[in-house]
Amino acid sequence: MNIFEALRESHGQQRSLSQQLIQTSGHTEEREQLFKQLKNELYAHSVAEDRYLYIPLMFNDVGLDITRHALAEHHEMDELVEKLEETDMSNPGWLAIAKQLSEKVHHHLKEEEHKFFQQAGKILEDAEKETLAKKYLAEYHKYKTVEA
16 A cells, blocks of 8 residues: 555545534534544644654655645634634534535545645655555544544
């Protein structure tokens, strides 16, 4: 397994959870659980991805440019998660923010998979892609078990 295949597994989870979340209404147990799961998924993925994809790519000029954009999008998602945490789930505005987050997640993942991965694939050596996948997965699973 290479780093891109490892990342795609989490991407599937993020897509599914964000889509399910925006189908909920009111302050319910389901909404609380889905938000908690999505928040944890985004956190674990982001920490591990930053460390084992973005940082190695920053040592290359082309990698630095594409990485800056991806990191900015991670920051935007973090800000939306914070807004959701600060807003009461029964507030109609909560769903509007959740929809913004879902759209940002879907946009980011599509961009990563269709543009970023291709560019990063040209920068990283095959052996490095496999090593990074192992390190990413170890870090990802470590944070998946920790409360975000």
